Amino acid sequence: MMTTETDWRPLAAALTEEISHEVSLSPEWREAFEQTPRHRFVPEVPLEAAYQDESIVIKTINDRGFDWPTSSSTKPSLMAYMLMMLRLEDDHTVLEIGTGSGYNAALLCDRLDAASVAAFDLGPKQVASIDLDPDLVAAAEQRLLSIGRGPDLIAGDGRKIAFPGRAFDRIIVTAGARRVPAAWAEQLNDGGMIVTDLGGRSQPRIIRLTKEADGRLLGKFRHRPGWFMPLRPDAGHPAEDPGNPNGALDLTGETRLTNPPVPPVFLDEAHTGLAFAVDFFLQPTMLVDQLRDGSPGVLITTEDGSWIEIDPNGNTTTAGPTSLAEPLEQITSEWKRLNEPEDADLRLIVTPDDAHTLYAHDFEHRWEEPQA
Structure with a gap:
């Protein structure tokens, strides 16, 4: 009808x-x-x-x-x-x-x-x-x-x-x-x-x-993503950064094995606070729950072409100009120190000088940013 x-x-x-x-x-x-x-x-x-x-x-x-x-x-x-x-x-x-x-x-x-x-x-x-x-x-x-x-x-x-x-x-x-x-x-x-x-x-x-x-x-x-299309500077271009529209997609190069910096699997309901913090602090171009070959794990890429992958056994492989293992280890340590907060446990303070500070559970427990 x-x-x-x-x-x-x-x-x-x-x-x-x-x-x-x-x-x-x-x-x-x-x-x-x-x-x-x-x-x-x-x-x-x-x-x-x-x-x-x-x-x-x-x-x-x-x-x-x-x-x-x-x-x-x-x-x-x-x-x-x-x-x-x-x-x-x-x-x-x-x-x-x-x-x-x-x-x-x-x-x-x-x-x-x-x-x-x-x-x-x-x-x-x-x-x-x-x-x-x-x-x-x-x-x-x-x-x-x-x-x-x-x-x-x-x-x-x-x-x-x-x-x-x-x-x-x-x-x-x-x-x-x-x-x-x-x-x-x-x-x-x-x-x-x-x-x-x-x-x-x-x-x-x-x-x-x-x-x-x-x-x-x-x-x-809140424990809810919006998944909105990003704010961007150019109405005629679809990317946040027109100079790098697709992010860092070159996943080749010399690799190096590191100690596991994060739990083997953290893109799940048990690690929502950790996953948010990794995304918030590192601002990766990609954060997905599969490795380069499509098998289960975590793959992270950043704007400068650096990347890291973590397999289900906790083994990590990384390449690129910036090591991602150290900041990931710092973020994970903070998450554990703060009693493993979930995403809905997180607070934010933004000051007039543009500082964004993340807190867990209340505004007394600051999540320290990873240091380069």
């Missing part, structure tokens, strides 16, 4: 009900998901597909013969999880970093009843959003206007000041971040909150950070 434009409301209601089994939605957010037509923001997909709890790629960039996804409409249940973490109040202002399709901005507008698009309403809106890709911003603006939503939109680098002279009560980031840019704290009111997916490429975790009066950001990681 063919579905039509008028059939979307039951589909939205069913999606909202599905989300509610995973995320405890407030009445306000339940209403927002039920009343926001997701299909209007992903017109390329069939109506019923738009109301599945799945992410939908909306743009790719071809580089070296491969279509790299650069933007998507986020999985609705993940979006709901992060929106609930915002602890949004009716009078709050919110900045979204990563406009994408515009669907999340529409949800925010509905939640805050910030739908005015009147020509005379020239002042700042409660909802603002920025995206690196001007084409996505233009398309999102038209789709938002078509349903009577008029947030402030701008094309630009989300790692920098989006709206000069303005500060927000909440910031939600729908892109992967390796570190918290100073501009985010600068745009946040005291007591305000940032919800973002933070960490390395392989083991990011969602965190809510609160801004203290002294300018510090304090937060606790």
Whole structure:
């Protein structure tokens, strides 16, 4: 049976009900998901597909013969999880970093009843959003206007000041971040909150950070990754670092055997805190649970071409200009010293001078960074 434009409301209601089994939605957010037509923001997909709890790629960039996804409409249940973490109040202002399709901005507008698009309403809106890709911003603006939503939109680098002279009560980031840019704290009111997916490429975790009066950001990681596409500097290129788009993939060269620096297997539920810390501190281009030959183990590569692999017996082989064995050993020793914390036991403090300090269990037990 063919579905039509008028059939979307039951589909939205069913999606909202599905989300509610995973995320405890407030009445306000339940209403927002039920009343926001997701299909209007992903017109390329069939109506019923738009109301599945799945992410939908909306743009790719071809580089070296491969279509790299650069933007998507986020999985609705993940979006709901992060929106609930915002602890949004009716009078709050919110900045979204990563406009994408515009669907999340529409949800925010509905939640805050910030739908005015009147020509005379020239002042700042409660909802603002920025995206690196001007084409996505233009398309999102038209789709938002078509349903009577008029947030402030701008094309630009989300790692920098989006709206000069303005500060927000909440910031939600729908892109992967390796570190918290100073501009985010600068745009946040005291007591305000940032919800973002933070960490390395392989083991990011969602965190809510609160801004203290002294300018510090304090937060606790959740046992949930966002797996967002990364923040990047160039709208025309899919990589975080256009000079090294595919990371360090040359796994040849002279190898050397070392003592085992980490447990033989640590990409599992028993070692979530350790895996996060390795990804957070080393920022590897690759952190996977198989060796070069495809057999079980752990393989780590870094930007400078260094790599290390650990087999199930704890034997490690490494090559490249930088030895990864020593920092891995230090990270593992710290994990053990801190009583083997899980990812949800980890805290973060970000200071105005851009220092990122990891803690375990509380803000008294600091995870010391590995030394080169």
